C-alpha cells in the first residue's frame with residue numbers, strides 16, 4: 001500500500017513547539033506578517049533573524065514524540081512518502097528517511113542573492129556573507145507566505161499514486177497543502193485526518209480520528225501494520 005502522510009504543527013505540539021494558529025493569529029507574540037513574509041524580511045531582517053534563531057534554539061531543545069516515532073516505524077513496513085509543513089527536524093531525529101520539507105527547514109541557510117544553500121549557523125544574521133557569492137544576503141531556508149513551496153511536482157505525483165492519504169496535525173488553512181486531500185481523493189486514495197479538532201477542509205476526508213497526535217498516530221500506525 002502506498003501512503004502519503006502530510007504533517008503540520010500539531011504533530012510537534014506535544015514536543016513543546018508552538019502551533020501557528022493557537023492564539024488569534026499571533027505566533028509566539030509576533031504577527032505572522034511581521035516575521036514570515038519576504039516583505040517583513042526586506043523591512044526588518046534583524047527581527048526576522050532573531051525570530052528564526054529563537055525557533056531554531058527551541059526546536060533543537062525539543063524531542064521527537066510518539067507520533068514522530070510511529071511514522072518512522074510506518075516507513076519500515078510501508079511505501080511512505082512523508083511530507084511536512086514543519087521546519088523542525090523532529091521527523092529526521094525520530095528516524096524517518098527522505099522527509100520532504102515543503103516549507104523549508106530551520107537547519108538551512110539560503111542566499112537571497114544567488115540561491116546557494118548551506119547548513120544554518122546557530123546565530124544567523126543579515127550581514128552574514130554567502131559562502132558561494134559573498135553577498136550579505138543570508139536568510140533562513142524557510143518558505144514564507146507568498147513564496148512557492150518546495151518539491152511540489154514530486155508531492156503531486158505521490159498524491160496521484162497513493163492508496164491512502166493522511167493529514168496529521170494541520171489546520172487546513174494554508175494552500176497548496178490544504179488541497180492535497182482533495183487531489184489524492186480525486187485520484188482514488190482514501191483520505192484520513194488525524195487532528196485535535198476537525199480541520200478547515202474536513203469535508204475532503206473519508207475518516208477523522210480526533211485526539212492528541214501522540215496517542216492517535218501510534219494507534220493508527222499499529223492498525224495499519226497489523227493489516
Ligand code: APR
Nearest residue numbers: 008009010013019020021085169170171174195196212213
Ligand atoms: N495533536 C494533534 N493535532 C494537534 C495537536 C496535537 N497535540 N495540537 C494541535 N493540533 C492541531 C490543531 O487543532 C490545528 O488544527 O494542529 C493544527 C495546527 O494548525 P496550524 O497551527 O495552523 O499549523 P499548520 O496547519 O501546520 O500550519 C500550516 O501555516 O503558518 C504557516 O507555514 C506555516 O507550515 C505552516 C502552515
